[in-house]
Amino acid sequence: MKRELIKKITDIVGKEKILTSDEDRICYSYDATGKTWSERSESLGMPDIVVKPKMTDEISAIIKIANEENIPVVPRGAGSGFVGGSIPVKGGIALVMTDMNRLIEIDEENMIAIAEPGMVTYNLQQEVEKAGLFYPPDPASIKFCTIGGNAATCAGGPRAVKYGVTKDYILGLDVVLPEGEILHAGVRTAKGVVGYDLTRLMVGSEGTLGVITRLILKLIPLPEKTMTALTMFPKIDDASASVSKIFASRILPSSLEFMDQSAVKCVEEYLHAGLPADAEAFLLIEVDGDEISVKKQIEKIGNICRNTGASEVRIARDETERESLWIMRRAISPALGHLAPTKINEDITVPRNRVPDIIWRLRDIASKYKLNIVNFGHAGDGNLHVNIMTDRRNEEEMKRGDEAVGEIFRATLELGGTISGEHGIGITKSKYIKDELGITGIEATKRIKKVFDPNNIMNPGKILE
Secondary structure, eight states: OOHHHHHHHHHHHOGGGEEOSHHHHHHTSOOTTOTTTGGGOTTTTOOSEEEOOOSHHHHHHHHHHHHHHTOOEEEESSSOOSSSTTOOTTOSEEEEOTTOOOEEEEETTTTEEEEOTTSBHHHHHHHHHTTTEEOOOOOTTTTTOBHHHHHHHTOOOTTHHHHOOGGGGEEEEEEEOTTSOEEEEEOSSSOOOSSSOHHHHHTTSTTSSOEEEEEEEEOEEOOSEEEEEEEEESSHHHHHHHHHHHHHTTOOOSEEEEEEHHHHHHHHHHHOOOOOTTOSEEEEEEEEESHHHHHHHHHHHHHHHHHTTOSEEEEOOSHHHHHHHHHHHHTHHHHHTTTOSEEEEEEEEOOGGGHHHHHHHHHHHHHHTTOEEEEEEEGGGTEEEEEEEEOTTOHHHHHHHHHHHHHHHHHHHHTTOBSOSSSOOTTTSGGGHHHHHHHHHHHHHHHHHHHHOTTOOBSTTSSOO
């Protein structure tokens, strides 16, 4: 980038908010996807400059310069995404939003919060819960991911089965558009249907249409009681049958998590938690609400699972035991690092009643391509995290992994599902998007992008390319 342009940006935000050294730029050249993508090309993923703004007006001024000079701008939160969405694949400006991290307001009467995009999701939840309120979305990276990043990808999490995903809790946004204008979209009221729903359009757009600088978030009352059970099944089909029977009994769990045998074995080797190695599937089930109904529901769930073939049902007696059960679930991702150096992580979603079908298809695919595939995720809403364990140093194995991904996506679509439940598209899934959207959907998406960003400066190379 030209020195005079760096000088202009420095004048806007101050020298301390600009990073230009190779070491700093490398730190912002990849996300939680890992270095797999950036290692394929020496130039892929390196920003020319890293900027950490503090105010919306600063971002507006930077975007105006970038648009005039055709410089790519890549908004970035904590870099916890799994599809390469925050990697500056065409260089340019890495716009790091983590310094814009204030909780501006909690309106208890109207049950809303207003926050800046760099606020860590867990910190927001802790603050609103002090007021007896609840912000449900809970992605796995909740303790370090940011609200803005969650909005950009429409993040979900275990509680999505009952409460929905990020888009269901965003009432309004401030967004800096690709030519520098500041858009105030949405409302802070319970209802609002004036004009097109630009708020929903921005949520999940992965920074390709603008930079989110403020969010108006819907809150709900904090549940009085939460109870959790871990159930173990010798047969995976019995676990699937339990899921169906729980919902058929008109119980709506706040979380219903699935772990296959490979995932459990991996966790057991990592934590030594005393989990049986012969179980084919585990379900981690949580209910919340008033104390009386929660106790009845968790007991009913335990009975359903036993009658459907569960070999063991563990119901947490207190908060300490409840947290220990969730530690096992959260340990899956870090534990996978002990299986293989490279993880291809996909987040397919199928209709809830087709979960058994996709599990068997995944087993067939793993056998066909001679790969170790570990599956876990949110059985309550059909969202599974499919992890192909490989080694990027083995080109032949990586090729088999890539071919397996294509077949996994085809199987998912055949079962009426989607290739991404909560991770987004980024760069890792962009070549498959046409299989789901079709030609008409692709063309409509391209036209929307062209209207908002005619010079293609906002996070270029993502979703459509």
